[in-house]
Amino acid sequence: MKLPIDFYLRQDVVQVAQDLLGKVLYTHIHGKTCAGIITETEAYAGITDKASHAYGNRRTTRTETMYQQGGISYVYLCYGMHHLFNIVTNQQDIPHAVLIRAIQPYAGLDTMLQRRNAKQYHHQLLNGPGKLSMAMGINQTFNAQSLQGNQVWLESKSIDVPEECIEITPRIGVDYAKEDALLPYRFVVKAKL
DNA sequence: CGTACGATCTGCT
């Protein structure tokens, strides 16, 4: 069951970031299906958030994706070589997004290993936004895709992550955001599910 | 048009 559109349209992107923990991210490419349980997320809270690409209501070719209605992907190239995968939330013209930073393999591990040039699973395989994109086959063509489609989508598991298993910290790699770099917008699953 | 820099990862020291 794909997550319904209402999940993404909620106003509080920080809450959505937390709720995304334990959800399952799927990609389907050339007949290969891969899936991972989301274990780390970060919220980017739009025009007032100095860490966001949309800070100050910046509307550019790149950020335009975030201004669309929630429930789509936002993928961009970082450091010239990593495709970072985000989920757009909230209504149209409110550029909120959640960065997916880590997953735990759930299906299609063999394909993920191939894409990562690895022989077997190890705990460093999917623990970073660039790594999971490479493993899942996510690239620029995944930008602005509907999460109700059949290329990339999210599903719910029967059990949610209990709150006591969630660690909340400041975001990674956003020192340039000054005081906003300290906001508690990063969510990490502590133990295995 | 030129340039500075990143929501990162890897390999080498």
Added chain:
DNA sequence: GCAGATCGTACGA
């Protein structure tokens, strides 16, 4: 622990 890889985007001239 640190530098190098590597290029689209943003912004000022």
